[in-house]
Amino acid sequence: MPKVYILDSSVLLHDPTAIYQFQEHEIVIPYAVLEELEHKKRLLNNIGRAARETVQNLDQLREKGQLSQGVKLKSGGVLRIELNHSSPQKLPLASDLTLPENRILSVVLNLRQEEERPVILVTKDIAMRVKADALGLATQDYFNDKVYLPPLGDDVLRITPDEQEIKSLYSEGAIKLNQAVPPNACVLAENTSLPLVSSTSGREILAAFGHKPTWEITPRNLEQHWALALLNNPGVHLVNLMGPAGTGKTLLALASGLEQTIHSERYARILCARPVVPLGKDIGYLPGEKDDKVRPYMQPIYDNLDLLLRPKREREREKGIEAVIDSAVDLLKKKKQLEVEILTYIRGRSIPNQFIIIDEAQNLSAHEVKTIITRAGEGTKIVLCGDPDQIDHPYLDKESNGMTYVAARLQGQSFYGQVRLVKGERSTMATIAADLL
Known part of the structure; x- marks a missing residue:
């Protein structure tokens, strides 16, 4: 079932192409977000660049139709601009509606009342997610470009060299391998503290010790050798x-x-x-x-x-x-x-x-x-x-x-x-x- 995803300005300032990443679902951008982008686009830094790129992407979509009515995306979804409209569903007493984040939350509350589909606020602002949760709204982070590092040490290649291979390390500075390993990997010889790395071809294990100092700097630990x-x-x-x-x-x-x-x-x-x-x-x-x-x-x-x-x-x-x-x-x-x-x-x-x-x-x-x-x-x-x-x-x-x-x-x-x-x-x-x- 298609869902309705409401994008906060933090998502668009993080990834200006976010509007193309929601497949067949409907994307809603509150008018308050456009006002924030208008303000940010004047900044001469990366946030300003992202705001300008987002506005340019929206301007290209405008050629396909009126954004307030919704335009089709190549992914099969629909994007539309949602105006801030009144509804019986209100924010808590004393909420300042001049704040953009409260106006965005108001739009989310209103759409949840009107839509039969799931309505989800997507924001990278942690405080915004907490406020939305307090209002009983479905909210999530933007996950499209999230990646995860393996636990510390899991990306280190471990080998068990025999006596002849250790001699080769000290005499020739390398161990030749019969099969390739990941290139340029940090390598640790089991039962020793020898700092080693794999070659760019992955066909050799190279010694990362015994070299002359680099600009008179000598490594003090295993990771610095690597x-x-x-x-x-x-x-x-x-x-x-x-x-x-x-x-x-x-x-x-x-x-x-x-x-x-x-x-x-x-x-x-x-x-x-x-x-x-x-x-x-x-x-x-x-x-x-x-x-x-x-x-x-x-x-x-x-x-x-x-x-x-x-x-x-x-x-x-x-x-x-x-x-x-x-x-x-x-x-x-x-x-x-x-x-x-x-x-x-x-x-x-x-x-x-x-x-x-x-x-x-x-x-x-x-x-x-x-x-x-x-x-x-x-x-x-x-x-x-x-x-x-x-x-x-x-x-x-x-x-x-x-x-x-x-x-x-x-x-x-x-x-x-x-x-x-x-x-x-x-x-x-x-x-x-x-x-x-």
Whole structure:
């Protein structure tokens, strides 16, 4: 039996194509949602982009007929705009009908009275779902793009090498396999703590230990060995580093980028970027030029760069070859070996032969991650760093953010590798505090 799904603005701002995902069911968009989209479309961020894309999709459907009367969709369903109309079914006393969410709830109550079919409110706003439930309304999250990571450790490949194979690991750095295993997988040898990874072909197990330090950074735990093995492998073009704060995701990515850009010259430039999540003032309200506005958002990257570059800069000063520019970061920028950017300015670019680091990638939607990955030109490597358990974006969660989406869709591809870091290495105090506080 077809159902009636009423979409909240949070769903459309999360996925502008949501109107096409409900198959043969009827989709209702309250007029209050259109007013919210009208307000959001002026924003110069990803939410504004989603609002504009949603309005464009609705405008295309308008050519098929009057939206208030309903138009047919290719999926077999119907979409219509519902005006806010009066009905005997009322909201609780003192409810403020000037609030868009209350007007949407009023529409849901009214339609439930009129329709014989099930009426379901779809929203990504948790508070909205709680209010709807309190009113006895059927409500649910938007599940179309939700994906789930396996339990921690289940994505690690376990093998039991014999004595000859262990000797081969130490002498040749690899074990040849008779049958293929998943490519670029984290591998753990049973009864040992050897960090291993599978090759991009899946036909070899490679040693992830015994290599020289990367930009003088030596891994401190098993997961960091795995991470550096994938970061330093030129055959792995997309690396997904997931883990809580302090596990070394950004530091390892920057160390690998500096090593492969400055020392081995495998890449022409390091491009570091972060999403600007609108939790306060937007970037346009900060004083100064673009670099001055970007700096507060990028400070964690600058802190890691300063940690990695300070020892080399101090040794240069001791040798009497101090740079004219005091900051090593500024020197790299002047040489065009380093670019620090916000994601707003990456859209539409083609980026070849660069080492791209996307920090706080858990605050990206699946659509945004796809946009970033499709910017990569020949010879470019992309590293996603973030913690899917710590989402700041108002319309994303652990199952619908870009990092989780990439992990679920690309695992097993020869160009992709992922590591889930768990042990904090920032400091003893930070690690204990993270566990106890």
